[in-house]
Amino acid sequence: MDINLEKAKEILILGDYTCVLFNGTQKHYSNQKGVRPLIEFLESNIDFSDYYAADKVVGAGAAHLYVLLKVKSVWAYVLSNAAKVILESNNIKVHFNKQVPYIINRTGDGMCPIELCVSGITDSNDALVAIRKRLKELT
Numbered sequence: 202m203d204i205n206l207e208k209a210k211e212i213l214i215l216g217d218y219t220c221v222l223f224n225g226t227q228k229h230y231s232n233q234k235g236v237r238p239l240i241e242f243l244e245s246n247i248d249f250s251d252y253y254a255a256d257k258v259v260g261a262g263a264a265h266l267y268v269l270l271k272v273k274s275v276w277a278y279v280l281s282n283a284a285k286v287i288l289e290s291n292n293i294k295v296h297f298n299k300q301v302p303y304i305i306n307r308t309g310d311g312m313c314p315i316e317l318c319v320s321g322i323t324d325s326n327d328a329l330v331a332i333r334k335r336l337k338e339l340t
Contacts, residue, residue: 202296203274209255210276220256222249222272234307236315236332239266243329259284259297260304262315265328267293279304281316291325314339 209223218230220238229247231238242249243266250271256263259277264284267275268291275288280297281304288295304313318335319328 202276203253203294206253206255206274206276206294206296209253213255213257219258220254222252222254222270224249224252236262236266237336239263239270240329240332240336243269258304259288260313260316261287261319262313262328262332264288265319265322265325266332268325269329283316283320287325 205223205225209221212218212223212228212230213221216230218232219234221228221230222242229242231241252270252272254267254272254275256275257278259267259275259279260281261283264287268287272293274294274296276296277284278298280295280300282300282302285295285300304316305311306313314335315332318331322328322331
């Protein structure tokens with residue numbers, strides 16, 4: 202694993218963050234759950250193409266957002282099968298602690314609504330539209 206990805210993972214764990222983007226000198230992080238911080242990073246217009254990402258939970262929705270952020274590599278504590286396929290098919294290196302069939306929703310009784318809303322979507326721009334729509338429905 203790349204030293205910058207190791208450092209992003211370390212920052213994530215020690216800072217008790219939900220996600221971290223790190224490029225060797227600069228870091229961006231969040232304590233928010235879900236995909237909202239990734240959307241905020243996307244909307245910031247920062248070039249994340251030299252960044253490495255560490256995240257507690259990466260499902261298909263988050264994977265599509267990391268593709269749009271153009272990060273070099275992703276480490277996840279929990280990674281869904283679909284997220285792994287999305288990241289690898291977009292040439293983003295993937296490392297994880299635990300791989301699961303899908304991300305479970307917060308109540309623990311079904312699939313994460315974001316993972317569900319992007320199911321079957323292969324284009325990350327289309328996934329972003331679906332994610333934004335689903336987040337509006339959830340609020």
